[in-house]
Amino acid sequence: MLENNATYHQFFDLFQQQDHSRLAGFEDFMQRQGVTFNLYKDNQFIEQTFPFDAIPRIIPADEFARLSKGLAQRVGALNAFLNDIYGEQKIIKAGIIPPDFVFGSKAYLPAFHGCRSPQDIRTHISGLDLVKDSATNDWLILEDNLRVPSGASYPLSIRRAYRQLFPQLFEKMPIVVSDNYGQLLGSMYEHMNPGGISVVLSPGRFNSAFYEHGYLARISGARLVTNADLFVDNNVLYLKSFNGKRIRVGVVYRRLDDDFLDPLNFHSDSMIGVPNLMSAYHAGNVALLNAVGNGIADDKGIYYFVPKMIQYYLGEEPILSNAPTYLPWFEQDRKFVLENLHKLVIKEVAEAGGYGVLFGSKLTQQQLTDLAAHIQAEPRRFIAQELIEFYDIPTQVDGQIVPRKSDLRMYIVHGKDINVWAGGLTRFAREAGNYLVNSSQGGGFKDTWVMGA
Amino acid sequence: MALSLYLSPRMADALVWLGRYQQRLETMGKETLLQFDAIIDRVPEAGKVLFAKLGSQLDYRCATEFLHEACYGQHSASLLSLSAQARENAIVIRDLLSDSLFGSVNSVYHALKAQENNASLDAYQLAQLLTEIEYFWGRISTRLVKNRAAQFILFGQSLEMIDLKLRLYGEVDTLFEDAHQLNLYGDQLSDNWQHFEPLNQNQSQNMNTLQASMNHIIRYDR
Known part of the structure; x- marks a missing residue:
């Protein structure tokens, strides 16, 4: 069923008046700026642009207000769960989560039991996946991503092109400006920083999301680095400077999984990690974003228990439901x-x-x-x-506007406060009737427009 | 200290090489157009002589074939290869470049790549691409604040200018201005910069001094 609200009508009324030959500008923009994701196919490295559809997902102001409260609540509870599970494990002792679901998960890292994250924040950047159920007209959480959620750079990049190509839409519709994501990240770095500069640690140029790593570094005021740029000395992390000096690093927004972070603590054959990074982390000399061991909170088995976590840790009823x-x-x-x-x-x-x-x-x-x-x-x-019959949203295919299944990834930045970014990555299935929207399954993306009040 | 000053050896190296490859691409592009004309005007060996100076042996029968070989031949001095190298360096330090700088490098590569299997790339199209490369330098020089990243790129450009003048033309006496510029950037980037004085050395010494000069700027060891 096609999602249909008054804002879409306003959009289409304006969109029909636009010069559609300018739509080609999106492809030009993405190619010129290298807005790509990388993949390996038949042992070949391929740089691919992410298929984009110009019809946005539109979220009315009242819906965003509710989503915002619900997502902040959920991330607050997940953060409390992580602190608890690497601490006192009260939720297990209370019989709310069976121990098998924690201790039987590969994502739980017993070596980090008792290791506190600076300021007790572990969920610095979360990406929560939602769909809108056509039966109830309500948003449902499908998945919590608390390790290295990716994708924010695509709607951010395309928004700039959109404003340049179709300024009238932004003049006439009350679309909330979304370019504060870099500031949200930067403020969060500042809150977490025990001293030093901030870096985005990337596995390197051939990682699938390398474009995003550079983009996020640039907008958040961090330096894009690989492991070759960093070293640990006496439990302090440094950036090697070109002039032989060393520069202390206080924040690492890492874009690699736990297993690869430090070859001396995790996979010994990791070629992309920083030796002794964990010793700097344990000493409290560097903040790792997100915290190590977060995978236990976005385990699909643990997902089932998140509403119970909200009740247990926050004493509140969940604002947003699970599927x-x-x-x-x-x-x-x-x-x-x-x-x-x-x-x-x-x-x-x-x-x-x-x-x-x-x-x-x-x-x-x-x-x-x-x-x-x-x-x-x-x-x-x-x-x-x-099976959730989630809404289709209008999508352009071969010049026709057709319904396509779409989900929404919203990003939550947790520093001094928990901030829900007024934007998001909308992914859509490119084939009719397909429920899988993931980019790895051939899905495309749309911008997400949050409407102002 | 401004964040732009925090550069690792890897980043500094990529910035210098971006400047070098962009300059080499521009110079070889312009030279390709000159030799293309020379071949038309009955100097058939002109293109071979040019590329041999960079160690590439070209084989062609006419100006059009020369153009294709210069752009797409299987040799390290082909314009596509130079453009790809410039782009790779730009990609790894993407966060240090403005959108317009990165876009300029990337679009030249894509324009060349798009014509790779098309023998009809003509001299006019190549001349248009060279304009885009010139914009690259303009975009750096028009920045109100020249940050450290820009200084490394311009250092690479100066280095490559001298390298190419020595290799392609064997000119030492015209290098004074270029050496002055290189020394200016060298002094800005390092306290240990040793001034390059081309007139005091023979060609081989000049080349050796140039190749070693990056080590005065970038400390690759920890």
């Missing part, structure tokens, strides 16, 4: 899942990026039987969700 989810690990849920496998969506908890997602309705009888056997053998490995 209805079942955990086969619980006997009652397992029975339901096995009986209704043909109409549920099954996800492997260890997978991401749209991989490991099975739609029961599309499986053969044999495949359903096999899947049921897997679930019975390893119930912790799966979650099941009801």
Whole structure:
């Protein structure tokens, strides 16, 4: 079903009056500025532009106000959960989360138990994925990304082109300016900084999101570095300077996973990490954004418990709901899942990026039987969700405006305060009827326009 | 201290090489157009002589084939190869460049790349691309505040100018102004800069001094 609100009407009224030959300017802009993501296909390194659709997702002011409160609440609870789980583990002792879901997860890092994050903040930059349910007209959280959520640079980059190519839309519609994302990051760095400069640590030029790393460094006032630029001496992290001097680094917005951060603490064969970075971290001499060990909070199995976390840690009712989810690990849920496998969506908890997602309705009888056997053998490995008929939003395909499934990733920056950025990455499936919108599954992106009051 | 002063050896190196490759691309592009004309005017070896000075052996039968070889031949001095090298250096220090500077480097590469399999790239199109490269230098020089990153790029440009003059033309007596400029940037970037004095050395010594000069500016060891 197509999402339809008054703001879309206003947009289309104005959009129809525009010179559509200028739409080609978006492609020119992205190519000239190298707005790309990188991938390897058949052992070939390919730089690819992210398919873009000019029709934005539009979020009315009242919806954003509610989303903003709900997302800040959720991130606050997830942060409390992380502090607790690497600390007293009260939520386990209270019987709210079964210990298996924490200690059985690869994302839980027992070596970091007892390690406090500066200012008790661990969820510095979160990317929460949402869809809008067409049955209830309400937003649902699909996924929490608390490790290295990516994608903010694409709507930020394209917004600048959009304002240049179609200024009338921005003059006539009350679109909230979104270019403060760099300031939100910069203020958060400042709040976290124990002393020194801020850097964005990238795996390097061939990483899929390298464009984004450079972009975010530039807008947030950080320096883009790779591990070759950094070293640790006496538990302090430094940037090597071209003149032989050393410059202290206080904040590392790392764009690599925990496993690769420090070859002396994690994967010893990591070629992209900084030896002894963890010793600087443990000594409190550097802030790592996001904190090490956050993966436990965005484990798909833990997702089920987030509403309970909100009640437990904050004493509040969740403002935003999860998609209805079942955990086969619980006997009652397992029975339901096995009986209704043909109409549920099954996800492997260890997978991401749209991989490991099975739609029961599309499986053969044999495949359903096999899947049921897997679930019975390893119930912790799966979650099941009801298929959400989330809204399509209007999308241009071959000059026609057609409905396409779309989700929304919103970014939350947690420093002194928890700030929800008034923008976001809207991803859409390029084929009709496809529910997978991930870029790794061929999806495209749109800008997200939050309307002012 | 301004953030622009915080540069690692890797970043400084990429900035210098960006300046060098941009300058080499511009010079070789202009020389390619000159030799293209010379071949038309019955000096068939002109293109071979030019590229041989940079160690590339070209094989062509006419001006159009020369143009294609100069742009896309399988040799390190082809314009596409030089442009790709400039772009790679620009990509790794993307955060240090303005959109217009990066866009200028990137668009030249894409324009060349788009014609790679098309033998019809003509001298007019190449001349247009050279204009874009000239804009690159203009964009640096028109910045109100020349930051340290810009100084490294301009240092690379000066270095490459001298290198090319020595390689392509063997001119020492015209290098005074270029050496002055190089020494100016060298003094700005390092307390240890040793002034380059081309008139005091022979060509081979000049080349050696030039190649070693980056080590006075960038300390690659920790």
